Amino acid sequence: MLKYQQIANEIEKYIEDNKLQQGDKLPVLETLMSQFEASKSTIIKALDLLERKGVVFQVRGSGIFVRRHKRKGYISLLSNQGFKENLEDFHVTSEVIELEVRKPTEEAAANLNIGRDEDVYYVKRVRYINGQTLCLEESFYNKSIITYLNSEIVSESIFDYIKEGLGLKVGFSDMYLQVDKLSEEEAGYLGLKAGSPKLCVETIFHLTNGQPFDFSKVTYNYEQSQFFVQANSSFL
Amino acid sequence: MLKYQQIANEIEKYIEDNKLQQGDKLPVLETLMSQFEASKSTIIKALDLLERKGVVFQVRGSGIFVRRHKRKGYISLLSNQGFKENLEDFHVTSEVIELEVRKPTEEAAANLNIGRDEDVYYVKRVRYINGQTLCLEESFYNKSIITYLNSEIVSESIFDYIKEGLGLKVGFSDMYLQVDKLSEEEAGYLGLKAGSPKLCVETIFHLTNGQPFDFSKVTYNYEQSQFFVQANSSFL
Numbered sequence: 001m002l003k004y005q006q007i008a009n010e011i012e013k014y015i016e017d018n019k020l021q022q023g024d025k026l027p028v029l030e031t032l033m034s035q036f037e038a039s040k041s042t043i044i045k046a047l048d049l050l051e052r053k054g055v056v057f058q059v060r061g062s063g064i065f066v067r068r069h070k071r072k073g074y075i076s077l078l079s080n081q082g083f084k085e086n087l088e089d090f091h092v093t094s095e096v097i098e099l100e101v102r103k104p105t106e107e108a109a110a111n112l113n114i115g116r117d118e119d120v121y122y123v124k125r126v127r128y129i130n131g132q133t134l135c136l137e138e139s140f141y142n143k144s145i146i147t148y149l150n151s152e153i154v155s156e157s158i159f160d161y162i163k164e165g166l167g168l169k170v171g172f173s174d175m176y177l178q179v180d181k182l183s184e185e186e187a188g189y190l191g192l193k194a195g196s197p198k199l200c201v202e203t204i205f206h207l208t209n210g211q212p213f214d215f216s217k218v219t220y221n222y223e224q225s226q227f228f229v230q231a232n233s234s235f236l
Numbered sequence: 237m238l239k240y241q242q243i244a245n246e247i248e249k250y251i252e253d254n255k256l257q258q259g260d261k262l263p264v265l266e267t268l269m270s271q272f273e274a275s276k277s278t279i280i281k282a283l284d285l286l287e288r289k290g291v292v293f294q295v296r297g298s299g300i301f302v303r304r305h306k307r308k309g310y311i312s313l314l315s316n317q318g319f320k321e322n323l324e325d326f327h328v329t330s331e332v333i334e335l336e337v338r339k340p341t342e343e344a345a346a347n348l349n350i351g352r353d354e355d356v357y358y359v360k361r362v363r364y365i366n367g368q369t370l371c372l373e374e375s376f377y378n379k380s381i382i383t384y385l386n387s388e389i390v391s392e393s394i395f396d397y398i399k400e401g402l403g404l405k406v407g408f409s410d411m412y413l414q415v416d417k418l419s420e421e422e423a424g425y426l427g428l429k430a431g432s433p434k435l436c437v438e439t440i441f442h443l444t445n446g447q448p449f450d451f452s453k454v455t456y457n458y459e460q461s462q463f464f465v466q467a468n469s470s471f472l
Contacts, residue, residue, distance in 0.1 A: 174466060175465040199415040228413070230411075231408060
C-alpha cells in the first residue's frame with residue numbers, strides 16, 4: 001500500500017474512533033503533515049482520495065471537514081464508498097441453491113461480452129441478513145477468468161475469494177436498477193407474496209483491465225433493504 | 237473553466253460524436269498532448285477527471301479506454317456521471333401541485349440541520365416523462381439559502397435556477413433509497429393502484445461549503461423508471 005493510501009486509512013480510522021460527525025473540521029494541512037510526517041503533496045493525495053470516497057469534503061479557504069451521513073441501518077449501494085454500512089457489518093449468510101458450470105443465457109453472454117458456447121459458473125443463492133431473507137442472487141461468472149469455484153467458496157464471500165484467493169483486481173462496475181413485482185418463484189425464495197414490490201439490481205463487474213467477469217442479477221426483499229449512495233460534487 | 241476541464245469536455249464530446257464503445261482505445265498521451273497543445277500534467281488531469289466521471293478507464297501499461305454502458309433508456313441515478321441519460325435527454329415536464337413558504341416538518345428540519353421555526357420553501361410536483369407520470373416530488377428548500385422561488389421557476393428545472401439564477405455552487409449529496417408500496421395519495425398522483433411498488437429516493441443536497449439546502453423526497457412510478465449507476469474501481 002502506498003504511503004498516501006495508508007495515511008488516508010488512518011485518517012478514516014481517526015474519524016470513526018472519535019465518532020466525528022458530518023461537518024466536523026479536521027486539523028489543518030500543516031498539522032496533518034507533521035502528524036503523519038509526510039509531505040504536503042502526500043497529505044493532499046490522501047485527502048483527495050478520502051474526498052472521492054465520500055469520507056471528507058474540502059472547502060477552499062475553509063478547511064477539510066468530515067462527511068458522514070447520519071442514518072444507520074442503510075446498506076451502501078456502491079462498495080467503494082467510505083463508512084459504508086456494507087454487508088460485512090451486518091450478519092449476512094448465504095444458502096446456495098445452485099452452483100454449476102454451464103453455457104450462458106443470451107442475456108448473460110451479451111453482458112459478459114462472451115460467446116454462447118463459452119463456459120460460465122452459474123451461482124444461485126439466497127442471502128440472509130440477521131436471519132431474514134435479504135435477496136435472491138443469480139450470478140454468471142466467466143469461467144476463463146473465475147477459473148474455480150466450489151460450494152464452500154460460494155457459501156461465503158465470493159468477492160473475497162476472487163480478490164484474495166485468485167488475486168484478481170476488481171475494477172469498475174455498471175449497475176442497473178429497476179423496481180417491479182415479484183414473480184411466484186422469486187417470492188417463494190424470499191418468503192414474500194407474489195406481486196409484492198421488488199428491487200432488481202443487475203451489475204456487470206469488470207477487472208481493472210476493463211474485462212467483464214461477473215454478470216449478477218439480485219432481487220431484494222424490499223422489507224429488509226434500504227440503500228444509500230453518496231454522490232460527489234460535480235466540481236470534483 | 238480551467239484548461240484541463242475544457243479538454244475533458246472535448247474528449248467526452250469526441251467520444252460521443254464518434255459513437256465510441258466501451259473498450260475502444262483512445263489516442264496515447266503524447267498524441268493527446270499535441271492534439272490539445274497541452275502539457276502532460278494537464279492531459280493527465282483531464283483524463284483523471286474523465287475517469288472519475290465514468291467516461292474513460294485507464295489501464296496502466298495499456299492505455300486509456302472508453303467507458304460507456306450499453307443500455308439505452310436508463311436514467312442516471314447520480315447527476316455527476318458522464319454520458320448520463322439524464323432527465324435533460326428525455327422530455328420531462330412538471331405540474332406544480334403546491335409551492336409555499338412554511339415551517340419544516342420535524343424530518344425536513346433534521347435533514348436540513350435547521351430549527352423548526354425557520355422558513356422553508358415547500359414544493360410539491362408531479363413530473364412527467366414523455367407524457368407518462370415519472371415521479372411525485374416533495375422538496376423542502378432552506379429559504380435562507382434558496383431565497384426566492386415562484387411558480388414559473390418550479391415548473392422548470394429548479395436546479396438550473398439555483399445554479400444559474402442564484403449563482404450557488406451545488407456540492408455533494410446523500411441519497412437514501414427504499415422500495416415500498418404506494419399509499420392511496422401517492423398512487424392517485426401517479427395514476428397507479430395503491431399498493432403497487434414504489435421506489436422512494438430521499439436526497440439531501442449540499443452546497444460546496446457543506447451546508448444542506450434541499451431535502452427532497454421523490455416517489456417514482458416503477459413502470460417508467462429504470463436507473464443506472466457507474467461505480468468506480470476502489471483502486472481509484
